[in-house]
Amino acid sequence: MFSHKGKTRTEKHNLGIASLLSFVAGLVNVVGFFSVQKLTTNVTGHFAYFVDESFKQDFRSAFHVALYIFFFFLGAFISNFIVEIYSRKRENLIYVIPTLTEALILAVIAFTGNVLIKESPDLIAFSLLFAMGMQNSLVTSISHSVVRTTHLTGLFTDMGIEFSQLFFYKDQDHKKRLIKSIKLRLTIIWMFFGGGVVGGILYGSFGIKALFFGTVILLFGLLYDFIKIRMLLLKRKM
Numbered sequence: 431m432f433s434h435k436g437k438t439r440t441e442k443h444n445l446g447i448a449s450l451l452s453f454v455a456g457l458v459n460v461v462g463f464f465s466v467q468k469l470t471t472n473v474t475g476h477f478a479y480f481v482d483e484s485f486k487q488d489f490r491s492a493f494h495v496a497l498y499i500f501f502f503f504l505g506a507f508i509s510n511f512i513v514e515i516y517s518r519k520r521e522n523l524i525y526v527i528p529t530l531t532e533a534l535i536l537a538v539i540a541f542t543g544n545v546l547i548k549e550s551p552d553l554i555a556f557s558l559l560f561a562m563g564m565q566n567s568l569v570t571s572i573s574h575s576v577v578r579t580t581h582l583t584g585l586f587t588d589m590g591i592e593f594s595q596l597f598f599y600k601d602q603d604h605k606k607r608l609i610k611s612i613k614l615r616l617t618i619i620w621m622f623f624g625g626g627v628v629g630g631i632l633y634g635s636f637g638i639k640a641l642f643f644g645t646v647i648l649l650f651g652l653l654y655d656f657i658k659i660r661m662l663l664l665k666r667k668m
Contacts, residue, residue: 445617447569447572448569448614448617449621450647453628453647454647455622456622456628457632457643458470460626460630461638461640462554462558465547465551465638466555470554470558471581472502473502479495480492494552497552498556498559501563502559502560502563504560505560505561505562505563507567508528509564509568510571513571525572528565528568529652530648531561532561532564532565532568533645534645535561536558539557539638540642543637543638543639543641588611596608
């Protein structure tokens with residue numbers, strides 16, 4: 431799921447990672463918004479606010495909003511930077527380090543969030559945007575841009591295009607590829623929605639500590655991948 435890249439990836443790998451990471455993104459989106467009333471999984475809305483504040487000539491507020499955009503970008507940059515470094519040294523750690531980093535960020539915010547909400551709520555938003563930037567960059571790199579999990583605008587656009595193409599392309603192979611792609615996008619959308627619902631329910635009981643559930647899911651995904659690879663290696667030896 432995490433360890434296959436590019437041509438070695440199958441539809442099953444993409445569905446697996448799409449399900450896991452989009453669920454986490456949906457959870458972070460809702461818990462982050464409930465906690466600090468900020469968008470914490472994408473920067474589209476922040477860019478609109480940035481332009482608005484700039485036109486009002488409130489440059490201090492504009493700079494403040496620009497930091498939200500910057501931290502998402504920084505997360506994406508660092509995630510791929512780690513991938514490039516380890517691809518030249520220890521390829522088996524390419525995706526482990528960024529995923530562990532994201533899991534650690536969610537855990538730290540989960541356990542310190544109640545204090546930070548009172549003293550520095552922006553630090554929560556910056557951290558979650560950084561983590562989501564890392565996640566989006568990671569999954570984009572793994573799947574060669576087939577999967578993205580932190581926002582839905584592009585997904586609905588692509589899915590609308592593919593649904594319309596079903597009415598025009600008669601070639602069965604082409605239709606099968608379109609149906610597979612639509613299935614993948616629907617999986618991401620529903621898991622994002624499911625993560626949001628679970629995040630809302632958990633937030634009602636645990637507050638920002640609900641983010642720890644996202645950490646557990648990420649660690650479970652890495653552990654599952656590790657066990658599966660070890661079992662395959664063992665079978666080959668036998």
